[in-house]
Amino acid sequence: MPALGALPIAGLAVFYAWPFATLLGRVLRPSSIGDTLHSPGIGRAIWFTCWQALVSTVLTMAVGFAPAYVLARYRFRGRRAALAIVTVPFMLPTVVVGAAFLALLPDGWHGTAAAVVLAHVFFNVAVMVRLVGAMWAVLPTDLTAVARTLGASPGQVLRHVVLPLLRPALYAAASVVFIFTFTSFGVVKLLGGAKHSTIEVEIARRATQLGDIDGAAVLSVVQLIVLAVVVWWSARWQRRAQHTFTAGHSTRRPRSRSERRGVALVMAITVAAMVAPIAVMTARSFRTSSGWSLTPWRTLGANEVRPGISLGVDPLGSLAVSLRYAALATVISVVFGGLAALTIASARRHGRLLDAGLLLPLGTSAVTIGLGMLITFDTGPFDWRAAWWLPPVGHALVAIPFVVRSLLPTLSSIGADQRLAAVTLGASPLRAWWEVEVRRLPAPLLSAAGFAAAISLGEFGATTFLTRSGRDSMPIAIDRLLGRTGAVPHAQAFALATVLFVLTAAVVAVADRQEADDARRA
Amino acid sequence: MLDVRDVSLSFDGHPVLQRAALQVPTGDVVALLGPSGAGKSSLLRVIAGLLVPDTGTVWLDGREVTHVPPHQRHIGLMFQNEQLFPHLDVAANIGFGLRMQGATKTAIATRVEELLTVVGLQGFGQRRVAHLSGGEAKRVALARALAPRPAVLLLDEPLTGLDRELHDRLALDLASILRSTVTAAVLVTHDHDEAATVADRTVVLGADMT
Structure with a gap:
């Protein structure tokens, strides 16, 4: 089936490799590297990027520890719901999280590093709960029981047995959180104010406000190098820390009264912390300077605040734009991702190369993707900057690796045996491929489509470069509204962010349910 | 009693x-x-x-x-599936209980050597537990349970x-070890x-x- 692979490879070449090569071309001039690294603000941005990522990672690990433990070890009523609530923030658009923390935190906190770090912790607790919790759940309880009988207190068991054995998961979670917070864009842009910008925000500022494309390109390559080092390092650490143990199954009901109280307390605090920012944001969308009001919602469709005075932002229009983008991005990423997954699954060795190629955009930050496309498609027959389909193509580039990832398990579980069995039963090879592989796809495709749509709806980094005024997507419109002064635009931003939250949560819920159904059927 | x-x-x-x-x-x-x-x-x-x-x-x-x-x-406890600590070598597994009690390094080392002899595994101290045979793993688990007396x-x-x-x-060995210790x-x-x-x-x- 090599012909099938041609389409995703061509797409990757045009929309990822070419822009990336253009970007590198800008960087490989010594003068631009020197100029950029000595220009004012760079040192501060790099310093802030590093330390906020470190602090966010350490805090996320610390805060996520208790919920990860409780959700991994105990069975109790509402556990599945709690797990879903803790996981949701991770899937939310960065702009929604940024807006929610603007709504939640008092004005004095806006523009502070603390606000950025808090939002990052909120965002990433799910990583801790999911990655570390998954490993904790299979850690045999008999192992810790033995340690107890050998004289280890609960604290000693944690320090000498549990933590060393969880180390691979802890490293994995730490590196994922570090990478996400290191490349944080939306949250920092909304909450960091003028004084705090990450490399990612600085790239966007240079490219879109200062017109310093070379500087932006240099920064994005610097960032890419740092990320590559972190990924390589953490993979090495994880391998070294790996120990084999027989997986146990160890969830149980809390037994004593103090255990029940502990479980209830940890879950209550966690769920409250997860719900509060979104709830406050929704509440504040009904709040204007004159008290509670429906005005912000009612005026979402109106481009003008007062007759003749335009806001320059069309909130309801952005909803239509976002839905259109999401539809196109979903179709593109499902078609390309589906073909790529089929190719990877049937052409094992070369498939791995394509697989790695498709993961590259994932490793490249969204802002870098946007910047690359901006500076590549600006001349000659390829001047696509004004094309309405360019933003969704960028979104699809970000989403395709996820689509491939969610389809591959189904495809590679089928294996050659089943295809062979179909052929011996009298099916032609093509028919066998169709019956055994393609027909198996619709269910995982639907869930992949859901995740692609969610990614597109919330995409902010690449869109910042590719958007054209009058065609703002929801994240862009929310950012613009928050930049205006006045209670009504802010309340409108919160209203729009609430809509985006509901849309994303609904799409993710559908995709998630589909995935759960698949798992049950398998 | x-x-x-x-x-x-x-x-x-x-x-x-x-x-x-x-x-x-x-x-x-x-x-x-x-x-x-x-x-x-x-x-x-x-x-x-x-x-x-x-x-x-x-x-x-x-x-x-x-x-x-x-x-x-x-109270010492030995499980059917030995539940050796996979991140520690044989000596550290046997010495675990004494380490939790805060015994000195030399005291732990002496006791570990003693127990390796008792269970017939002299020279196994630096082995990784993943590389032990079934019988060897059981002996290590027994030594670990016995170490803190x-x-x-x-x-x-x-x-x-x-x-x-x-x-x-092993049943015969176990009988004599239990009698003696x-x-x-x-x-x-x-x-x-x-x-x-x-x-x-x-x-x-x-x-x-x-």
């Missing part, structure tokens, strides 16, 4: 132990038999302090320990999963021959136990 009095325990409303009683005088090795589901393992966990009984008490050398946490009881040693089907020849050899031991098993080889007397859980 271990004394279990009238212990009852239930999980989620299902009774597991009903008024179980057991006495093991110092120096005695008792084999605990009974059909699966009779609560043998649960009784061991109650003695070790890993489970707290609904009613009844556990006494150790004249002291009531029913609510004393496991790490303060001085527990007042009572509990063995939960310690020889299950070995081939016949190895099983019989431990003050009291309870052995849970399905195997009557094993019980006869290792233990001084046999108690059937579910029947009259005194």
